[in-house]
Amino acid sequence: MPGLYRDHGVVLRTIKLGEADRIVSFMTQGNGKVRAVAKGIRKSGSRFGARLEPTCHVMIQCYRGRELDVVTQVETVEAHRTLREDYNSFTHAVTMLEAVDQVAQEREPAPALYRMLTGALRTLDTTPSPVITPGFYWKLLSLEGYHPHLDGCVRCGAEEGPFVAFDLAEGGVLCPTCGRLGGRRIAPEALTFLSRLVGGELHLAMAEPPDPLHLLEVERLGIAALEHHSERRIRSANLL
């Protein structure tokens, strides 16, 4: 469909193009993932200014191209300045952007994914909590059809806990016997927290975050599961 279109979108990443341009990837509300050229953006005094930096939530107007679209107008919806001025919040936000970039398909509308991302960024900006990013990873995995199986051992079906490991290929927990044969070790407390997260208790989890070590285990496992699912590394996770 040629011509101009308008949409809401979050800037996922930018890549330098030529002398002064950038290719900007957006997760949009109505058009799925969109890649568009922002001409002259690297010159100081560009009319795009700082509106097209990663995490920015913007209203864009683009001209539809064969491969790449061209950005013709940008207005800020949410600048997420607080988030971008905190090292910890920002690096976490970038891992979410990268995960979305990997699962979203170009020009295939995915409004739920868009809503999840804008919601998570807004929360990270206004009420930062270490629970937001792991919560986002696991919600994203569920949305992608990779809902973790936490109520019984995925190998032998044992329903009695405690479960001690997580099998990435099977997407669920392992009992002590099956866990001896493989899977990633994980503390039972971390698994309890994970079931609260995937059970939609994000706000409760934010109110009483778990022990930082268990939180980190759930975050790491989320990244590993995303990487397993997309078969690609989440490079920004190196900085967490």
Added chain:
Amino acid sequence: MTAVYAGPVQRLIDELGRLPGVGPKSAQRIAFYILKLAPEDARRLAGSIVEVKEKISWCRRCFNIAEGELCQFCQDERRDRTVLCVVEEPRDIVAVERTQEFRGSYHVLQGTISPIEGIGPDQLRIKELLTRVRDDGVTEVILATNPNTDGEVTAMYLARALSESGTKVTRIASGLPVGGDLEYADEVTLGRAFEGRRTLDP
């Protein structure tokens, strides 16, 4: 891409294709340009590549480019060694020098932290910066990384890493471009410009 040309030509195309911003098509175009060059022109090009690698290396103090152990700024006795301006690349030093506002010394990070590219602090000259600040009696560190996302993230990281040193850490101001119109400024840039406002002396 499979090799389609005779050995030496393909080797040249492959080497050129590794240069930043040069894709396979451009590499091929440049290779055929070189093939058509007069022998002395080709030799001068090859010679300048060899010469730059033999004569130029990184300054062992600030990691600017240097002919010898130290760069021109680290050799200059008149430069204040207690004030450090931290930049991303050697070319940024040229930009700062053009302002004629700065008489201190430099430290070149040789890149930025880039979460999106997975480039962390360990891949930059940050450890060396912290050592210099600790050992050389540095009183002020001016963070002059670019005002884009990676530059800001790097500045935030450095501000945190330097917080225990007791040294004053400053960030170059960012705001409206001189010669620009207020109505075209974006919210972040204009917000920064308001924060960085200064008193005008009558």
